[in-house]
Amino acid sequence: MTFAAFQAETTQRVWEIAIGTAVGILVVVGIVLFLLRKFFQSTRDSHSEAIVAPTPRSENTSAFMAASMQGVIRQLRDQEKELERLHKIERERAEHTERLSEEVTRNMPAGLVVVNALGNISSANPAAEQVLGIRGLGFRRYSEVLGEKSELTRLIGECLAKGSIFRREQVKHEEPSGDSRLLGVTISPIRKGTEKINGAICLITDLTELAALQQQVQLKENLAALGELSAGIAHEFKNALATISGYAQMISAETVTGEVADSAERILEQTRNITHVVTEFLKYARPLEISSEPVALEGVVERVVAEVAEAMPQIRIRYEGPIGSVAGDEGLLRQALLNLARNAAEASVGSANGGRVLLRGEVARHEETYTQRITIFDNGAGITPGNLPKLFRPFFTTKAKGTGLGLAVVQKIIVQHGGRVEARNRPEGGAAFIVTLPACRSVPEAVELKKDSI
Numbered sequence: 001m002t003f004a005a006f007q008a009e010t011t012q013r014v015w016e017i018a019i020g021t022a023v024g025i026l027v028v029v030g031i032v033l034f035l036l037r038k039f040f041q042s043t044r045d046s047h048s049e050a051i052v053a054p055t056p057r058s059e060n061t062s063a064f065m066a067a068s069m070q071g072v073i074r075q076l077r078d079q080e081k082e083l084e085r086l087h088k089i090e091r092e093r094a095e096h097t098e099r100l101s102e103e104v105t106r107n108m109p110a111g112l113v114v115v116n117a118l119g120n121i122s123s124a125n126p127a128a129e130q131v132l133g134i135r136g137l138g139f140r141r142y143s144e145v146l147g148e149k150s151e152l153t154r155l156i157g158e159c160l161a162k163g164s165i166f167r168r169e170q171v172k173h174e175e176p177s178g179d180s181r182l183l184g185v186t187i188s189p190i191r192k193g194t195e196k197i198n199g200a201i202c203l204i205t206d207l208t209e210l211a212a213l214q215q216q217v218q219l220k221e222n223l224a225a226l227g228e229l230s231a232g233i234a235h236e237f238k239n240a241l242a243t244i245s246g247y248a249q250m251i252s253a254e255t256v257t258g259e260v261a262d263s264a265e266r267i268l269e270q271t272r273n274i275t276h277v278v279t280e281f282l283k284y285a286r287p288l289e290i291s292s293e294p295v296a297l298e299g300v301v302e303r304v305v306a307e308v309a310e311a312m313p314q315i316r317i318r319y320e321g322p323i324g325s326v327a328g329d330e331g332l333l334r335q336a337l338l339n340l341a342r343n344a345a346e347a348s349v350g351s352a353n354g355g356r357v358l359l360r361g362e363v364a365r366h367e368e369t370y371t372q373r374i375t376i377f378d379n380g381a382g383i384t385p386g387n388l389p390k391l392f393r394p395f396f397t398t399k400a401k402g403t404g405l406g407l408a409v410v411q412k413i414i415v416q417h418g419g420r421v422e423a424r425n426r427p428e429g430g431a432a433f434i435v436t437l438p439a440c441r442s443v444p445e446a447v448e449l450k451k452d453s454i
Helices: 003-046 061-107 126-132 142-146 151-162 208-253 259-285 297-311 330-348 385-390 406-416
Strands: 111-116 121-124 166-174 180-192 196-206 294-296 316-320 325-327 356-366 369-378 420-425 431-438
Touching: 111 126, 126 196, 142 151, 151 166, 151 180, 151 196, 180 208, 208 259, 208 406, 208 420, 294 297, 297 316, 297 330, 297 356, 297 369, 325 431, 330 356, 330 369, 330 406, 330 431, 385 420, 406 420
Parallel strands: 316 356
Antiparallel strands: 111 121, 111 196, 166 180, 180 196, 294 325, 356 369, 369 431, 420 431
16 A cells, blocks of 8 residues: 555545544534523423513523523613713702802802913902902903003912912002002912913902001091190190280381381281191191081082182082981081082182082992992192192192191091091092091982082
């Protein structure tokens, strides 16, 4: 037998063995499957009554698999419903947290401004709009709203650029209406991770009233100390002046002529001037005794307007707006308002369109308290910026023959009544002196414009 024949015979035997083995395996698998199906069918039949939701009988394996898949799908649907329920709970909790956050932000007394990385205001609460005196802050550039030269703009810009944190800074803010406020601000960056700055949070508090109150307390303490110190000195001055004036009068009474008589007359003139200054200074330094009787300010303002109109008929002067009642001394309040109105009339003399003075009344309410504001406007040349901080200092004057005590006395009277007085220049020209006093609780109705000259 050749090698090729032997190889062919061997190959045929291998194939026969392989085929036989495969057939045997198939037969064994068929028997096992048949026995398993019989076992599962007998098990389902014996426990069919104990099963709440029986699996449909199947005559073949595919039906059995379909029933199993239906069970899995049913479990997945139950899990999906549970997930929907949990998602709804989380959504309601998130909405509640968001509403609570909005309510807290809206009702917090401090102003809150959130600026994004692009420099736009993404959020601002009503307190911020009230403190800044600007409505509609949202979605506007902060530098445009606050002003390019504003100190607050500079701080926010530095926070966005460098991540700087500012705590309890005090800055001045000019409202669009022209009013000036002192603000306390705290500014911190909003960071994503540890490096990138996504914006800035700015908390704002109005310190204007607190600063004004501190100034009033300090001024009252200074006035009390000044009064005690100056009363004795002024008394000695007056005694010395009376002696000098007496001797000068004796010289003038004698029959002298020429240089002696002129010198005596000059001595008398100078002593009268110094006596006037000392008298005015005593008015400023002497403690005021102020009653707490209600004063109808409208009648006081009307008499002030009448006096100025009579003394300076070339000036058109009038008053308007609600003017109610305040507690205090009618004579002192009249003196203060008359001084301010007379100064405004004198500043308006020589104006191109003729001198005009306006006294405007306003009543403002802050929580449970009312304030009466009277603003005296003029159309004069205004106040030199360098003189504005010095106006109410004793002995500071811009008039050739002024004593420099008029506005100082006005400030003392207003402060002693629990109010404040401030001065500023008007954008359209001229000056404005603003007197603010605690008002009685009754709010007056607005009055009609009064005639230009009374």
